[in-house]
């Protein structure tokens with residue numbers, strides 16, 4: 350859609366870490382959103398403890414975004430907004446884990462949308478994936494790192510040896526922690542998120558009180574040292590799974606083997622692994638906390654609420670689709686075990702401006718192979734070199750090339 354049908358009015362409840370970030374982000378994206386939806390979103394009123402009037406904001410809004418947190422008055426405002434026929438977007442996991450059934454029933458009754466992508470795992474789109482993409486997957490188990498603050502604390506303590514209290518303060522400064530940070534470290538925030546995930550995955554009501562929960566407060570430097578010595582990661586893990594015809598939902602610290610998909614998730618990042626027989630396993634990860642990141646997920650929900658029921662892709666810019674990119678490669682060659690083979694091959698690579706990062710000879714005689722990794726190079730240039738290498742008489746079979754992704758993560 351490209352023609353404008355007027356403003357889409359948003360009432361913003363809460364102007365803290367996430368609310369203020371949303372108020373900053375929305376004007377930056379308004380033109381693009383208008384292009385897609387035909388409506389220009391604008392914030393028509395902001396409510397905090399010291400400013401704004403809820404009734405006035407409600408009357409002026411098409412949609413209400415709740416970013417106050419906690420149960421009351423957030424619950425009351427969300428209910429009043431839905432009863433007034435307004436869509437609601439919220440990032441409030443405690444509200445949903447404790448009053449979700451009541452709120453979803455009211456949303457259904459009033460024919461409005463209640464969206465909550467940012468309530469679980471920040472910007473990781475796990476809610477949408479469970480509700481839409483995996484709706485038919487019959488999920489068996491979900492494992493997740495769903496609290497950014499505790500993950501930040503554990504990984505910073507392990508990385509720098511910093512004291513627990515200092516890292517927690519830093520997490521608060523960076524806007525990761527809840528207004529009451531004890532919820533981050535005692536597991537209650539993660540428990541609320543796992544209750545929501547379990548509710549969606551298993552299609553059954555799950556209340557926060559039903560989640561078995563242990564936090565990270567008792568983890569000490571010794572535990573982290575032990576994990577490091579054994580090459581294990583120590584994480585606060587949430588699990589929701591089918592067990593004996595029922596379900597179990599729990600949050601507790603756990604050691605993970607280095608190859609576990611959640612072991613490498615560090616800092617304020619979250620990750621969720623969903624397992625089912627149909628899909629085997631998928632893992633989604635990304636920033637789980639922080640104002641701008643969470644605001645981005647909230648805005649995604651706002652846009653979804655503006656486009657009922659689904660959008661089709663529309664062109665807003667025309668970018669060139671590039672075929673030739675720079676990549677690093679692994680190159681496997683079965684070669685004759687004779688003097689000068691290596692220099693002939695590196696000679697061809699050199700002529701094409703390709704630099705070798707590592708080279709290993711494997712096997713001898715009829716089994717001799719050269720395995721190389723080359724530094725990133727324009728793919729067309731690399732393939733031209735490979736074509737040339739394939740013609741060398743020393744090659745017993747055509748060379749095999751595989752791209753190497755060697756991005757470094759901090």
Ligand SMILES: NC(=O)C1=CN([C@@H]2O[C@H](COP(=O)(O)OP(=O)(O)OC[C@H]3O[C@@H](n4cnc5c(N)ncnc54)[C@H](OP(=O)(O)O)[C@@H]3O)[C@@H](O)[C@H]2O)C=CC1
Nearest residue numbers: 363364365366367397398416417418440441528638639643
């Ligand atoms: N921070 C994060 O990284 C993430 C947060 N969330 C969730 O988003 C929500 C907001 O979090 P966050 O922005 O960090 O919270 P903050 O504590 O930073 O901000 C809360 C805002 O709500 C306002 N507020 C509090 N009580 C009332 C009240 N009684 N009436 C009106 N306004 C009130 C505050 O007003 P005042 O300015 O006057 O204090 C403040 O503007 C929470 O549900 C949180 O769990 C979800 C994902 C990530």
Ligand SMILES: N[C@@H](CC=O)C(=O)O
Nearest residue numbers: 496497498526527638
């Ligand atoms: N305090 C929460 C914020 C996002 O939900 C966290 O650290 O994960």
